Amino acid sequence: MDAIFEATIQLLLADGLPRLTTTRVAERAGVSVGTLYQYFPHKQALLYALNERYLDALADRIEATCLAHHGVSLRVMIDALIETYWKAKTERADVTRALYRTAVELDNEALIEDFAARVDAATLAMLASASDWTGQDLAGINLTLVTVIFGTVRNAFERNLPPAAIETLRDHLLRMCHAYLSSAGKRHGPADVGG
């Protein structure tokens, strides 16, 4: 079954969704079509499972990061969050893009909502434990951070920016989040003055 997933991703990357046929997936995975259909009742089910697997793994990583950073300062939290998400995207940037393309034939809203819910909960819990937080409306701030970070990273990768620009962008994104938190209620200890 992992072979099937792997084959699917490879074909998606090589030829795109329109040329992704069950027969070719099976062939590349080294199994017969029949076997593929024993694991997945539809082509859609395969695509869905692939997305699920990816999003679950990503959520796992984000949850782990959040859990590992309870109680630290907001700055460190944001650094860690961006680092984790950025790394996940960078490591398999191609896979990520391949999966985005998959969404057309899918009703994966449930998947995305589940993912978002897990991430929201994890980041919210982390932020709530921050050692230097004094402000209010944590939920709004959490929503903003998550949406901005994820949206920005995705956009950055979709635009095919050159690595240098990507680096710059990441750096600026960090600073932006810090500036935002400073202005939004972080306790202004001396270390943070100047964002």
Add this chain to the structure above:
Amino acid sequence: MDAIFEATIQLLLADGLPRLTTTRVAERAGVSVGTLYQYFPHKQALLYALNERYLDALADRIEATCLAHHGVSLRVMIDALIETYWKAKTERADVTRALYRTAVELDNEALIEDFAARVDAATLAMLASASDWTGQDLAGINLTLVTVIFGTVRNAFERNLPPAAIETLRDHLLRMCHAYLSSAGKRHGPADVGG
């Protein structure tokens, strides 16, 4: 030809890309398939033109906004930029999503790059004219603002957030951009303190 575009969007919204056939588009548009093929040599060409039209119109609006805001303060610029993009997305949120789904069958990287280039140029020129700018690395800041704003807005709409959350988010996004600019080198005039 406009009828064809309109029919395409309607079908895309109603049934999704997988059920978008040239025959049905022609039918809905009130022409024959043959005629459709007179205008567009491929199905892809139709989809490509549709995206092009949409992105061109969007770029037009952004350029207009930028042009109209040369010389004002950064804060006003950012407000205008977010306002414009947000409005464009909101007005035809469904169409936007329909078109995103269209991308699978397309090699529309060129389209996106053209769009990005136009927007980058327009926003950069606008920012460069800001009355209250003192910092450096304008290009980096421009890239960051554009990527963050567009990525965030897209993400917000894709997540199907409730209107209240969307409003909150927009408000926070604004504040985030302001905080970022303040920290990045905006001339600290009295009016902006506390951004």
Add this chain to the structure above:
Amino acid sequence: MDAIFEATIQLLLADGLPRLTTTRVAERAGVSVGTLYQYFPHKQALLYALNERYLDALADRIEATCLAHHGVSLRVMIDALIETYWKAKTERADVTRALYRTAVELDNEALIEDFAARVDAATLAMLASASDWTGQDLAGINLTLVTVIFGTVRNAFERNLPPAAIETLRDHLLRMCHAYLSSAGKRHGPADVGG
């Protein structure tokens, strides 16, 4: 479309239903599969239409026979009815059998009921006009005659009886019907004594 019907019958006769594929039908008919599907939305629709055509034609013939024999004696009526049905079966005995085999993939009860209703009505009207009828329960007699004649003829052909046996059978069937009518209330004119 007639070519498609003809091709279907030929293939049915040559290879049986299990090997009747839409592709082969189209091939044999000299059209493309696509064209076949323009005429018939399903394989089932093709089979259904084929049966419909056959049963309609058969009902037409039986109705014509009945109409042509209003007012004559019962004996002549029966002769004509058996003659017509027998001839229809004999003429295209193979087609008939081919179509029977078709029924598996079909919900053709409606078809059969329509056919039966038409035949029942036609024969009933004919019998009611008989010059020599004195008995009662015409409906029961009609039902019996129709069921016996059609059931017997079908059975005879399905059993693959040799032509000689078939002839004998037909002769006996006639006599049987006459004897039945004599006993059931036919006016006993001298001509009919001894059935």
Add this chain to the structure above:
Amino acid sequence: MDAIFEATIQLLLADGLPRLTTTRVAERAGVSVGTLYQYFPHKQALLYALNERYLDALADRIEATCLAHHGVSLRVMIDALIETYWKAKTERADVTRALYRTAVELDNEALIEDFAARVDAATLAMLASASDWTGQDLAGINLTLVTVIFGTVRNAFERNLPPAAIETLRDHLLRMCHAYLSSAGKRHGPADVGG
């Protein structure tokens, strides 16, 4: 093996031949496909055996009836024959119809011929022993009776006639056979006058 037969009939009745797969038969029978293939080398073999079993049992019953009525009057013989066949059909009318549908995938002419031969022999022997027979051409009469009775009964059940009509029909069929025999050479004892 009986479980397999039973499962086959159940599935045939529930879903029809097109949805009858070896896997489902095995499942329903509580065995594995492998085991099913130990008993029957093909799917066809299973269907063939099923028909064989059914026809053998039916022939058994008819033979028993015939044997039990040697030496009695023709009228009683006919009554018994119709009774037996009618009962067999009525008892498992659904099974009967299920099996008819099975024939498409089968070359069961041999089966039918064997059945017919057994029945013909049994009824012929019975008729030959009739206490009141004086006519000739017993073979022709036998063929006629068997074909008419079996054809009629089958037709009656296939037409889905309401129970009342079925009863009427059966009654008329009896009278028809009697009238036929009377006219064909039965010794005219007083008891039989008036058919």
Add this chain to the structure above:
DNA sequence: CATGAATGAGTGTTCATTCAT
């Protein structure tokens, strides 16, 4: 001897595209 995962040829069906009218 029983199992049931694996096989893959074969099926019904769709749809982008063409071209005679």
Add this chain to the structure above:
DNA sequence: TATGAATGAACACTCATTCAT
């Protein structure tokens, strides 16, 4: 130039059958 019937390659999916365990 507009039409839409015809095309046929290509696809998702099924299921009788096999064979390693």
